[in-house]
Structure formats: C-alpha cells, structure tokens
Amino acid sequence: MITVARVYDQPDADRVFVDRLWPRGIRKDDPRVGRWLKDVTPSNELRSWYHSNRDRYDDFVARYREELASGPAAEALDELRKLADDGDIELATAAKDVEHSHVPVIVDALNR
Secondary structure (H helix, E strand, C coil), X not given: CEEEEECCCCCCCEEEECCCCCCCCCCCCCCCCCEECHHHCCCHHHHHHHHHCXXXXXXXXXXXXXXXXXXXXXXXXXXXXXXXXXCCEEEEECCCCHHHCCHHHHXXXXXX
C-alpha cells in the first residue's frame, strides 16, 4: 500500500522523501525524512516552469510523466516500485498543496 504524508508529520510506514529540495527546518538526521529519493522528482527546469505556471497543472503532469519514462527519474521510479513491492511505503513531501504537486503523479505511476 502506498500512502502520502507531509514530511513534518510522524511516519506511519517506511518513508521515502520525494522532493528535490531539502525541507526547511528539518535536520539531515531527522527520522521523519526516511530515505531520500530526489531523482524521482521533477527536474529543476520543470519544477521552475511549474512554479511560474501554477494554472497549467495538466501540462506539468504530462511533462513530468515524460521525465519519469526515461533516465535517472525512471531508474528512481523503478527503485521506488521495488520498495513498494516489498511492503507498505509512505511518500513524504514538504509541498503545501500535495494534491497539485508531483506526488500524485508518482503514485499513479506506481499503481500502473
């Protein structure tokens, strides 16, 4: 089972932090982070583009799915898929609007 939480909450399962940038106010050894898999996140270019174009979420999703199809993002997604196959995992993010972030795209890719 795959669940989603904010990194500031206490973990309910094996946690994988899936943001490119380290969360504010969290120490590197904080157990709420768990494993950090930043390669599964959108590239810096796509992240910056989406930050400037928040009203184009569908375009962001399409572009992010392309990134997840090859290269380091695809390899990281495969690693995440193996972790999910081994048991329950919790994807953690610092995003305030989780519903309109990259995390639902990751969950969808894992559930396919």
